[in-house]
Amino acid sequence: MAMALRQEEIAGRGRALVATRGLRAGEVLLRDSPLLVYEEAEAAESGAFCSHCERLLSLPGREAVPCSACEGVTFCGESCLESARSGSHNARVCKGITALKKRKGFSLERRTLARFLIAAYDLAFRDTKAFVKLLELEGQEQEEEVVKELHEFVVEAFGELEALPSEISLETTGGLLARDACNAFGLMAPSKAGEERKVRAYAMFAQASMFNHDCLPNACRFEYVDRDGEGNTDVIVRALHEIEEGSEVCLSYFPIDWAYGDRQTRLHEEYGFWCKCARCKVESEWKDEDEGEDDEGESDGELEVGASDVGAGKVTSEDAGSVDDDEDDFGHAIFFVKYLCPVEECGGTMAPLPPGELDAQGLEGSMECNYCGHVRSDEEFHRDLEEHGMVDD
Numbered sequence: 001m002a003m004a005l006r007q008e009e010i011a012g013r014g015r016a017l018v019a020t021r022g023l024r025a026g027e028v029l030l031r032d033s034p035l036l037v038y039e040e041a042e043a044a045e046s047g048a049f050c051s052h053c054e055r056l057l058s059l060p061g062r063e064a065v066p067c068s069a070c071e072g073v074t075f076c077g078e079s080c081l082e083s084a085r086s087g088s089h090n091a092r093v094c095k096g097i098t099a100l101k102k103r104k105g106f107s108l109e110r111r112t113l114a115r116f117l118i119a120a121y122d123l124a125f126r127d128t129k130a131f132v133k134l135l136e137l138e139g140q141e142q143e144e145e146v147v148k149e150l151h152e153f154v155v156e157a158f159g160e161l162e163a164l165p166s167e168i169s170l171e172t173t174g175g176l177l178a179r180d181a182c183n184a185f186g187l188m189a190p191s192k193a194g195e196e197r198k199v200r201a202y203a204m205f206a207q208a209s210m211f212n213h214d215c216l217p218n219a220c221r222f223e224y225v226d227r228d229g230e231g232n233t234d235v236i237v238r239a240l241h242e243i244e245e246g247s248e249v250c251l252s253y254f255p256i257d258w259a260y261g262d263r264q265t266r267l268h269e270e271y272g273f274w275c276k277c278a279r280c281k282v283e284s285e286w287k288d289e290d291e292g293e294d295d296e297g298e299s300d301g302e303l304e305v306g307a308s309d310v311g312a313g314k315v316t317s318e319d320a321g322s323v324d325d326d327e328d329d330f331g332h333a334i335f336f337v338k339y340l341c342p343v344e345e346c347g348g349t350m351a352p353l354p355p356g357e358l359d360a361q362g363l364e365g366s367m368e369c370n371y372c373g374h375v376r377s378d379e380e381f382h383r384d385l386e387e388h389g390m391v392d393d
């Protein structure tokens with residue numbers, strides 16, 4: 001099958017991924033392996049995950065094998081330990097992690113960023129091509145203070161090593177942190193009922209980083225970190241619906257149920273742009289109409305999508321029924337009934353199962369949540385549409 005996506009430059013959006021042909025609903029558009037993976041500090045310190053493959057250590061058939069050189073680093077078996085020694089947890093990384101453990105006063109966020117820098121500079125030693133690709137990603141400049149503090153740590157951590165690679169400089173540290181800020185994908189296992197979905201590691205990808213954001217995305221990403229076999233940290237991107245040749249394919253950089261104000265703030269602060277997508281255009285107009293009309297009788301400058309009573313300012317599929325007659329509002333309301341996971345508090349996106357799986361299992365019309373794994377049949381979807389008074393003719 002010909003490649004589904006090509007890279008293009010789009011004015012005001014930078015590099016983008018565009019459909020090379022008509023794409024089918026549920027089609028896998030991209031499977032990308034990370035340039036590098038690094039652990040979220042709290043997850044790493046919990047000792048619950050393999051420090052190489054990031055799978056849960058308590059999965060059946062896994063044994064906890066500690067790193068002989070640094071305390072608190074554990075692998076899920078001899079084969080992961082072997083792979084880690086020549087890859088993600090070689091002697092350099094081991095020294096870096098040991099230095100981080102001795103470093104007092106770093107917040108959780110700094111400890112995670114320090115782990116990123118250890119992994120990124122290690123890449124400069126062992127895979128120059130991947131390191132160059134990392135630096136080719138889009139960047140969002142970080143606070144000078146943070147860059148300086150983390151750079152001092154890296155120099156100290158790597159300074160005890162043989163030769164310093166020429167790449168270690170304040171400028172490169174700043175550049176790496178800038179790339180991390182707008183390209184790191186959180187790796188998470190599917191959420192379980194009543195449990196918060198937590199990032200256990202972050203991964204940086206060369207191709208998947210080319211997806212721009214849209215608040216009404218036409219694709220979403222899945223990851224299967226606890227799966228057996230190779231490629232468990234790969235990201236898999238699937239089409240939500242048919243996409244025409246030449247159309248841009250976008251992801252949402254956060255759960256699709258976020259309120260207008262939260263989305264704009266996040267996109268501006270972390271990604272450096274104000275979103276002007278079709279949904280934001282409509283919701284920016286609601287702002288004027290709804291100002292001063294929220295439950296507490298005061299405006300917080302944020303919008304609730306078509307809803308008069310959405311407590312946290314998020315959209316729920318229940319809210320979709322409360323939109324007015326405006327055509328755009330209606331289109332967006334259908335989007336949420338169809339693509340927002342119906343499981344309470346989930347916030348995931350429902351994507352059709354890949355066409356092959358649908359045909360093989362007779363699951364025509366079934367959709368799967370990218371956060372909790374919930375599968376909804378076509379029948380259930382039509383029941384939901386009826387409940388919201390949106391029966392399609």
Ligand SMILES: C[S@@+](CC[C@H](N)C(=O)[O-])C[C@H]1O[C@@H](n2cnc3c(N)ncnc32)[C@H](O)[C@@H]1O
Pocket residue numbers: 012013014015016137138140182183209210211212213214270271272273274275276
């Ligand atoms: C993960 S990168 C996506 C690829 C990026 N366009 C590039 O050239 O590398 C994220 C960056 O892309 C840009 N971007 C993403 N979505 C956008 C949008 N909807 N409008 C404008 N710029 C966007 C922003 O500069 C953002 O920081």
